[in-house]
Amino acid sequence: MTGYHLSKSHPRYKSLYYRDLLADGVKRGVTSLQGLTAHGRGEAFDYLLEEKTCHFAQKATEAAASLLLLSDYPVLSINGNTTMLAAKEFISLAKILGAPIEINLFHFSVKRIKQIAVHLKKLGATKILLPDGGILPKVESARRMISKEGQVKADTVFVPLEDGDRTGALIAMDKRVITVDLNPLSRTARSATITIVDNIVRTMPILIETTDAYKKKSDKWLQAKLDNYDNQLVLSEAILTIRKNLTALSKHSVSYDKINRT
Numbered sequence: 001m002t003g004y005h006l007s008k009s010h011p012r013y014k015s016l017y018y019r020d021l022l023a024d025g026v027k028r029g030v031t032s033l034q035g036l037t038a039h040g041r042g043e044a045f046d047y048l049l050e051e052k053t054c055h056f057a058q059k060a061t062e063a064a065a066s067l068l069l070l071s072d073y074p075v076l077s078i079n080g081n082t083t084m085l086a087a088k089e090f091i092s093l094a095k096i097l098g099a100p101i102e103i104n105l106f107h108f109s110v111k112r113i114k115q116i117a118v119h120l121k122k123l124g125a126t127k128i129l130l131p132d133g134g135i136l137p138k139v140e141s142a143r144r145m146i147s148k149e150g151q152v153k154a155d156t157v158f159v160p161l162e163d164g165d166r167t168g169a170l171i172a173m174d175k176r177v178i179t180v181d182l183n184p185l186s187r188t189a190r191s192a193t194i195t196i197v198d199n200i201v202r203t204m205p206i207l208i209e210t211t212d213a214y215k216k217k218s219d220k221w222l223q224a225k226l227d228n229y230d231n232q233l234v235l236s237e238a239i240l241t242i243r244k245n246l247t248a249l250s251k252h253s254v255s256y257d258k259i260n261r262t
Contacts (some may be wrong), residue, residue: 015043015051017047018201021084028115031080038161045182046199048242053206056237057198063229064158064178064194065211066222071156071176074099075129079106081161082200083116089204091125093158096211099128102150104159104166108142137168141153144169151175160200167191184238195231197238 001074022031031261068074078087078096078101094101103116117128143166151157157170160180164187170177176193180200189195196203214222 018085022081024084028119031084041183043117043182045242046183047106048245049182049197049238050245051199053198053202054238055240056234056241057120057196057203058206059229060194060196060231060234061198061203061206061210062214063226064196065207065214066225066229067156067176067178067194068097068099068158068211069214069217070219070222070226071154073154073156074156075149075150075154076101077104077157077159077162078102078116078120079104079161080112080116086160086200086204087120087123087125089121089208091123093204093211094125094127096208096215100150102126102129102147104131104142104143104146106143108145137172139165139169141165141166143243155192159192160196160203162188162192164188164191184235184242193231194229195235197234220254 033197074097076090076097076099078090082090090101093099101114101120103120105112113130117130120128124126127148129147132147132149134146134148134150136144136146136151146152149171154175156176156178158178159167159170162179162181167177167179167188168191171191171193177191178194178196179188179192180196180198180203181189181192182197182199183189184195184197
């Protein structure tokens with residue numbers, strides 16, 4: 001059982017729990033080994049954001065909810081890491097939107113896709129799409145394989161924990177792309193229409209709550225919320241926040257050293 005050896009009193013309990021969850025995903029054939037490395041990279045940026053949802057992430061989440069509700073055919077794209085970290089939340093969001101969930105993998109295998117589909121079905125997912133001959137132009141990785149009834153038709157694609165190649169290809173196809181990425185410097189973050197710079201385990205509950213609440217709003221209200229959103233400004237705010245946090249930590253370190261020399 002994931003986290004069986006962890007004490008909830010451990011200061012890093014949540015972080016260690018999610019690491020164990022992804023490791024368990026590898027054993028189940030859901031997560032790739034490379035996905036563990038990707039998660040660790042994200043954790044490093046989460047430290048720099050003080051492991052909390054910042055104001056700029058909240059703004060991006062509100063814009064994302066607005067865009068998803070205004071879209072004619074939104075599609076939620078899921079991979080191995082997202083499946084293990086937020087499958088239940090993905091399914092809840094899909095039900096609110098009436099949107100399909102499409103499985104898409106960088107480290108592709110038919111077996112892993114089937115395992116993810118089984119996992120999603122057990123949790124209550126009903127609209128699951130698999131690659132069926134759709135192709136993303138100019139993408140050489142397995143991520144080019146998409147669903148003709150999913151991303152090919154979509155006007156908006158939600159692609160958290162994504163790679164830059166597919167995000168760029170979707171944008172080139174005149175689709176709107178929403179991503180969740182703890183790294184504001186990544187190609188995905190810089191290419192997407194809306195980038196939520198936050199940990200997906202914190203983002204998804206907020207996105208679900210916001211989307212459900214915004215369903216009561218008019219299209220005009222949602223469009224105004226979207227028109228007032230600036231993704232480049234959000235990325236700048238994320239980078240400035242990281243700089244501020246690093247500066248504060250460096251000053252604390254200097255002060256601590258002086259105290260220990262006396």
